[in-house]
Amino acid sequence: MSAKSNDTPPPLPAPLAVPVADSHTHLDMQSGTVEEALEKAAKAGVTTVVQVGCDIDGSRWAAETAARHGNVHAAVALHPNEAPRIVHGDPVEGTSRRRAEARPGGGDAALDEALAEIDRLAGLDQVRAVGETGLDHFRTGPEGVAAQERSFRAHIEIAKRHGKALVIHDRDAHADVLRILAEEGAPERTVFHCYSGDAEMARICADAGYFMSFAGNVTFKNAQPLRDALAVAPLELVLVETDAPFLTPAPYRGRPNAPYLIPVTVRAMAAVRGIDEDAMSEAIASNTARAFDY
Template structure:
């Protein structure tokens, strides 16, 4: 039988629980400013103004706000229009395509894709994404809709000369195959890169950008660090995917663009590179990938 908590110990436990969910403290500013190549400001607790101010204070001076469905893509485009340091990417997330198809058939998916096409033509929208394939959350019954949506997004990115931002979860072979079949856009970004070192070398051969997130810092992520080690500095980007994938030592707490320095420093250590040298590569790569 456990001993009941005293009032003092209960208060201490409550304080610890709150601290675990409180925003982590800001890291030391970067030696050279970079961009957060993939974030979801609409899913974060702080206001856009506060998030951008906190990010700029540590050297994260540009963010790519990514939409996952038609409504969030509209929000991304509107936010990018309102803030000079924000650019937008718009798309139907791989898990959104089978949901739309299941609820409204091919017509519903086509209607949503038409809405994404309109948004993608806006000047502040620099990318079509995140699109791709996710076989982790979607079962076999949703694969056809995912692949159809992915092909439509690839065509749109090429037609509008926008970057393509790929979500690839447990679907490496099919993602690479479809890119080959459709012909990849000139600027293709693997968001939250999740492949192995062999795939990283293949992506490098094709000129695909690879964006790494906070999970590069996780203890069980050695295969991901091996992939990073194999990737050339000229194709590396850094991202938060906030509010998800908060880097160590704050895993489990809210993520935000101001925590990019923790991930970039871990990347520099893995690459055996000076922080500023890697940051300069990442800054130039992100501008080249998204065309700003």
Template sequence: MPNPASPDKNTRSASTPPPLPEPLAVPVADSHTHLDMQEPSVGEALSAAASVGVTTVIQVGCDLERSRWAAGMAAEWDSVWAAVALHPNEAPRLAAEGGAARLDEALAGIEKLAALPQVLAVGETGLDYFRTGEEGVAEQQRSFREHIALAKRLDKALVIHDRDAHADVLRILGEEGAPERTVFHCYSGDAEMAELCASKGWFMSFAGNVTFKNAQQLRDALAVAPPELVLVETDAPFLTPAPYRGRPNAPYLVPVTLRAMAETKGMTEDALAGHVAANTARAFGY
């Protein structure tokens, strides 16, 4: 059996960061990352990303504290922009702690942060029925509606987290009216939903899971998504692309996902990167 005082070979391998990929010739942005959840310092993460052609990152907050951190990092680093919000799973947690007043207090804090110039988006917000049971649905949906209204009020992009909730996400967007710039982060729908998003002019951001063997539905969706509406993201430290699945993710791995996306779309790497770079700037307004 392995020495309990030291990790075994498989554990060490799983915790070892993947190698730097070949740099992109056309620089792009990581449209969704969580630097606060990654082991390297912000400076190290940004330096590694820039060395392979990932020259801009959108740092995303998931609660009030992490959103404050995101806004602070965006103020400190030229290559970082921020998105702030209460994650869908955060809304029912806050309501359970202190009722509607506690949720309203947190939403007011998000609104103050969202007004800052370095904060370009309201997100990630939306619905997540994977981890929240029926008792949390009402708070999630109320929070989502409040975030939609905030994005429109401040003319910021809306970044949507949609997990096991496609029908309700689309319904609420229809009822409230989507902001002019709406991004489906870590796109998880099928090709039919991608065509619907395209008809609305909504951006679809694909993460490392598009490279997974069991993700043919995502590749089918990517195949029909117009190049002018496609973004790339890491959602790091999660969803590390193949062949590094299970190891730490970071913005410098965007090229791995982008190259797989280009293959799926039958495009050259440079052509897709050019679209992605322009799309991200247009989506977030930088």
């Protein structure tokens, strides 16, 4: 087997001189233990992570993990693709992004029950955000729109009532996500996870005070619209994330991602902004602490 197999973790990058946070990761989907992941991240200058839940089990795990580790903060939610699965049993690729299996739908009452558990978890001190929630028109068809929107609106209300940040998943749904945020009134701290809009949308988000979190795909050759968005986003609203184990930055695209690879993305972001990596890191560190209130 080649040492460059897609299953081989990329090498540890040179550490950042100014520590930063990974604002969105899924440690439960990565190989190895949480302790190993945090230790390796710290060696790269990534000293804080936000562990994001996507369904009830994952959200409970996020809260439990954050309770055990002071440098882990939890976000809890039903992923947009989870809501129609709960209501209809739709065989869409859902929250954990593993192969989805069709399961019997439980109807609106089942969704209400799941949202009640997210509400309970959102009240815990170690839970700093409600998300990832939002809309996904890529994996869920028109039949799932109503369930997604109802779930999204409920998550917005939960975040505001608990005074927590809102973490947005927006895939092929920019206009509808912005519309619902405007209709419901966004929480004081709203984060567009894995920002996927263009420069025009970045200006709209900036006007609303929304944080924009950039992932490893900002390094991809075909991602010039993302780099254009990063170039115009106010520096005080910019975050960085891995969304690990997904979206591994170039030149390691296709191999497993993890929080320790954040420096690769930070350096690419600094180049886009025309600033040095320490200045980029300082902004990211300050912004992430403000966004998640830690």
